[in-house]
Amino acid sequence: MTAVMIVFGILTLASACGVVCSRQPVHSALSLVATLFLVAVHFALLGAHFVAAVQVLVYAGAIMVLVVFVIMLLGLDANVPEGVAGWGSSFGALLTGVAAVVFGYVAISGRSFFALKEGAEFWAVDGTTAGIGANLYSNHIFAFEVTSLLILAGIVGAVFLGIEKKRPLKAGRGLKSMQAAQKEEALR
Amino acid sequence: MDVISGYLFLSAMLFTIGALGVLIRKNTIVMFMCVELMLNAANLSLVVLSNAWGTNDGHVYVFFVMAVAAAEASVGLAIIITLFRNFYSIRSGDAYLLQG
Numbered sequence: 001m002t003a004v005m006i007v008f009g010i011l012t013l014a015s016a017c018g019v020v021c022s023r024q025p026v027h028s029a030l031s032l033v034a035t036l037f038l039v040a041v042h043f044a045l046l047g048a049h050f051v052a053a054v055q056v057l058v059y060a061g062a063i064m065v066l067v068v069f070v071i072m073l074l075g076l077d078a079n080v081p082e083g084v085a086g087w088g089s090s091f092g093a094l095l096t097g098v099a100a101v102v103f104g105y106v107a108i109s110g111r112s113f114f115a116l117k118e119g120a121e122f123w124a125v126d127g128t129t130a131g132i133g134a135n136l137y138s139n140h141i142f143a144f145e146v147t148s149l150l151i152l153a154g155i156v157g158a159v160f161l162g163i164e165k166k167r168p169l170k171a172g173r174g175l176k177s178m179q180a181a182q183k184e185e186a187l188r
Numbered sequence: 189m190d191v192i193s194g195y196l197f198l199s200a201m202l203f204t205i206g207a208l209g210v211l212i213r214k215n216t217i218v219m220f221m222c223v224e225l226m227l228n229a230a231n232l233s234l235v236v237l238s239n240a241w242g243t244n245d246g247h248v249y250v251f252f253v254m255a256v257a258a259a260e261a262s263v264g265l266a267i268i269i270t271l272f273r274n275f276y277s278i279r280s281g282d283a284y285l286l287q288g
Binding site: 005006009012013016017019020022025028029032035036039042043046047048050051054055058059062063066067070071073074089092093095096099100103104106107108110111116118121122123124125126127131132135136139140143147150151153154155157158161162164 | 194195196198199200201205206207208209212215217220221228236238239243245247248251262263265268269272
């Protein structure tokens with residue numbers, strides 16, 4: 001464990017806490033971008049060069065653009081309170097605390113349990129694009145093809161959900177009726 | 189603490205922070221981002237364990253997880269927009285009716 005890894009690990013955890021604790025969704029999104037870049041740094045430190053590059057391209061490049069775009073599109077008012085934390089949130093926090101202890105214990109003691117070694121082969125794994133490609137297109141070719149089907153299903157689902165329904169919503173609900181009510185209010 | 193234990197611990201803590209966010213936040217966009225955080229934690233442990241076994245199979249799995257995350261982002265954000273269109277709110281507690 002080098003000093004670089006420890007410093008970047010602490011930074012990663014801090015920015016991850018920023019995702020959860022920020023009041024405004026945009027601040028959460030920026031913290032998440034920082035976290036994704038820091039995880040990419042960890043991938044690069046571990047020798048997973050291809051994964052690090054794809055992490056920056058796909059996560060920080062594509063997915064976060066979508067998230068920020070949706071935040072912009074919805075124009076969320078940050079002043080709207082999220083509501084008082086009820087007993088459900090307290091129970092969730094308690095549950096997560098227990099999970100943190102269990103996961104941390106398993107992570108620290110699990111290495112000897114599974115007899116994992118950190119020898120020369122740990123750093124000799126071929127994480128370059130050539131190595132990943134050779135493995136992906138020989139041993140995992142069926143999963144790769146199924147992935148294209150998954151992406152297609154995702155596209156079709158997103159388009160289907162994005163179609164504006166012609167059917168009117170029930171009175172008093174939905175964006176249109178809300179806007180109509182606001183217009184009536186303004187006219188009065 | 190060696191590299192494997194350290195990174196497994198980091199991955200566990202990242203996953204826990206993401207789970208905490210999903211459980212205590214009510215903003216669906218923030219909940220979505222916390223799910224991404226949990227996926228990243230799983231990716232990190234996949235890479236570390238793959239290195240520990242001396243193969244790059246785990247790196248390939250991370251590639252698949254990222255493909256799933258991309259599909260999830262497209263559908264999930266479309267669901268959030270539909271939610272906002274129908275309820276004029278993206279708080280998870282505001283959508284409590286199953287009827288259309």
